[in-house]
Amino acid sequence: MQRPKSYQISFLLVVLALLLAWVLNISSGSVAIPFEAMLSSLFGGKIEVESWNYIIWNYRIPKGFTAVLVGGGLSVSGLLMQTLFRNPLAGPFVLGISSGASLGAALLLMGTSLISGFASFTLLNDITLAIAASIGSFLVLLVVMVVANRIKDTMALLIIGLMFGSITAAIVSVLAYFSTAENLQRFIFWSFGSVGNLSQTQVLLLAGITGFGVLLSILSIKRLNAFLLGENYAQSLGVSLKKSRLIIIIATGLLAGGITAFAGPIAFVGLAVPHLTRQIFDTMEHRILIPAVFLYGAILMLLCDTIAQLPNSASILPINAITSLVGAPVVIWLLVRKRKMLF
Amino acid sequence: MPDSKTSSISTNGLTIGYKSKAVAGNINFSCDSGELCAIIGVNGIGKSTLLRTLGNLQPKLYGSISINNQDLSTYSSGDLAKKLSVVLTEQPSSKNLTVEELIALGRQPYTNWIGTLTSKDKIYIQESLTAFLLKELRHRKCHELSDGQLQRVLIARAMAQDTPLILLDEPTTHLDLYHKVQILKLLQSLTHNEGKTIIFTTHEIDLAIQLCDKILILDGEQNPFGEPCQLIENEHFERLFPEEMVVFDPKTGAFKVSK
Numbered sequence: 001m002q003r004p005k006s007y008q009i010s011f012l013l014v015v016l017a018l019l020l021a022w023v024l025n026i027s028s029g030s031v032a033i034p035f036e037a038m039l040s041s042l043f044g045g046k047i048e049v050e051s052w053n054y055i056i057w058n059y060r061i062p063k064g065f066t067a068v069l070v071g072g073g074l075s076v077s078g079l080l081m082q083t084l085f086r087n088p089l090a091g092p093f094v095l096g097i098s099s100g101a102s103l104g105a106a107l108l109l110m111g112t113s114l115i116s117g118f119a120s121f122t123l124l125n126d127i128t129l130a131i132a133a134s135i136g137s138f139l140v141l142l143v144v145m146v147v148a149n150r151i152k153d154t155m156a157l158l159i160i161g162l163m164f165g166s167i168t169a170a171i172v173s174v175l176a177y178f179s180t181a182e183n184l185q186r187f188i189f190w191s192f193g194s195v196g197n198l199s200q201t202q203v204l205l206l207a208g209i210t211g212f213g214v215l216l217s218i219l220s221i222k223r224l225n226a227f228l229l230g231e232n233y234a235q236s237l238g239v240s241l242k243k244s245r246l247i248i249i250i251a252t253g254l255l256a257g258g259i260t261a262f263a264g265p266i267a268f269v270g271l272a273v274p275h276l277t278r279q280i281f282d283t284m285e286h287r288i289l290i291p292a293v294f295l296y297g298a299i300l301m302l303l304c305d306t307i308a309q310l311p312n313s314a315s316i317l318p319i320n321a322i323t324s325l326v327g328a329p330v331v332i333w334l335l336v337r338k339r340k341m342l343f
Numbered sequence: 344m345p346d347s348k349t350s351s352i353s354t355n356g357l358t359i360g361y362k363s364k365a366v367a368g369n370i371n372f373s374c375d376s377g378e379l380c381a382i383i384g385v386n387g388i389g390k391s392t393l394l395r396t397l398g399n400l401q402p403k404l405y406g407s408i409s410i411n412n413q414d415l416s417t418y419s420s421g422d423l424a425k426k427l428s429v430v431l432t433e434q435p436s437s438k439n440l441t442v443e444e445l446i447a448l449g450r451q452p453y454t455n456w457i458g459t460l461t462s463k464d465k466i467y468i469q470e471s472l473t474a475f476l477l478k479e480l481r482h483r484k485c486h487e488l489s490d491g492q493l494q495r496v497l498i499a500r501a502m503a504q505d506t507p508l509i510l511l512d513e514p515t516t517h518l519d520l521y522h523k524v525q526i527l528k529l530l531q532s533l534t535h536n537e538g539k540t541i542i543f544t545t546h547e548i549d550l551a552i553q554l555c556d557k558i559l560i561l562d563g564e565q566n567p568f569g570e571p572c573q574l575i576e577n578e579h580f581e582r583l584f585p586e587e588m589v590v591f592d593p594k595t596g597a598f599k600v601s602k
Binding site for chain 2: 083086218219221222225226227228229230232233235236237238239240278283284285287
């Protein structure tokens with residue numbers, strides 16, 4: 001906390017890496033576009049094929065922007081949870097927040113059609129999906145918070161998060177059993193996760209939610225730092241526990257819930273990125289960690305999305321699978337290497 | 344240290360505990376500026392509960408606590424953080440903090456919304472590092488420290504908070520005799536040289552008798568309070584433990600195992 005300046009070079013490198021990852025991300029996709037053509041399109045130059053211009057500006061750039069928001073936002077929410085729950089293994093996926101969002105989405109996509117078959121179409125749009133998923137994640141987060149207050153054992157908390165995941169999976173499969181094939185398909189595609197296919201309004205809405213969540217996180221920096229000592233110490237430093245917890249939870253719920261609503265449940269980013277970030281930014285100061293974690297998450301998401309696109313092929317892999325393939329080994333590697341995870 | 348920073352704490356008919364169950368009652372004591380006070384008593388009698396209650400980390404049940412003759416509950420949390428700092432038995436949640444980072448957190452009541460350290464804050468942090476012989480360890484992570492070193496860091500953090508009143512819960516547990524004495528001597532010098540008021544709970548009764556100005560004995564009934572020699576004269580230490588196990592020797596001020 002003494003010399004935040006010493007991380008300036010690291011920040012510069014990370015920002016450069018982000019730009020590289022972004023260029024890589026938008027230069028690859030199912031349609032092969034030559035690199036020079038892409039650059040000239042970006043800088044408003046002439047381009048041989050008009051459809052390339054359209055693909056870059058209307059598909060790839062919004063997708064890259066979404067990936068930045070999703071990766072950065074999820075990672076910041078993971079960082080907030082690790083500090084709030086004093087647990088290095090906390091993250092939106094592990095604590096069942098993503099499951100809650102899934103449940104909200106599943107109830108909306110498949111449940112409403114059970115209750116009133118015809119009304120569901122009018123109810124179903126992006127906004128209601130986002131609201132349902134956010135409500136689901138908020139509810140789970142509140143329950144986890146209540147449990148965390150009663151049970152001081154952090155391992156128990158993780159197990160409860162996993163149980164929430166199981167309960168959600170069970171309810172979803174019951175809903176799926178009674179659901180129409182069409183609605184089931186919509187849910188399955190949502191649950192694969194995707195940063196593409198978002199309309200301009202959706203991207204803007206996502207940017208608004210993520211921006212607000214990050215803003216709340218930035219306003220909580222001082223409290224988050226105090227929480228590193230433990231709640232009693234934080235209180236003795238003049239931090240109001242109830243108010244701080246509420247603000248941090250709202251920030252986490254907005255980030256994790258909002259992002260999951262639009263991009264589907266994306267695993268491991270929130271858990272793994274804060275630990276990866278600390279490999280370079282070896283500090284606990286949230287003033288440095290919040291921007292660093294956001295940038296790192298954005299890079300990771302852009303890279304995962306680039307892989308998921310399977311460059312020059314028409315098929316797209318579910319991004320949720322890619323992040324798990326990347327994230328899970330990282331967590332194992334960290335645990336094995338350090339024997340214990342510190343946060 | 345300026346006179347305006349002197350502070351006294353006193354309780355009147357204080358009962359502590361939890362909503363469902365009172366832990367200890369009839370607690371009356373007062374500590375003035377420049378005094379080192381120990382709270383002693385058998386396990387489970389409520390020493391830590393009393394300390395947390397004094398630190399406003401837990402609500403009291405009945406009675407009153409005043410700091411500078413003003414009721415504890417009338418202080419805002421921000422003001423109280425400038426009056427009173429605590430050192431608890433719980434370890435910091437994050438062991439990944441460096442020594443310097445942890446001590447810097449003690450400056451939070453004085454920093455702006457994002458916690459920027461001013462040059463004045465940095466002076467306090469440096470002074471704490473020097474006073475507790477932590478300069479060499481400043482960039483170490485907490486999980487790399489020994490118990491004694493971590494305890495020094497936690498006390499240094501409380502000192503960086505620059506409060507006239509410091510409460511410590513069992514600051515000498517898990518330490519060997521040398522480090523116990525080292526910590527208690529540091530506390531004594533803080534009270535006598537800088538005019539701070541320090542209250543700590545301890546099981547080191549013989550050390551407390553030698554080093555403290557006042558002692559509060561929690562026995563669950565009268566809770567006698569006074570200077571160590573007064574308490575010895577009135578034979579309060581004799582009643583602390585069952586006689587068939589340990590006896591108190593008033594001449595040496597120490598306990599001996601009954602033969």
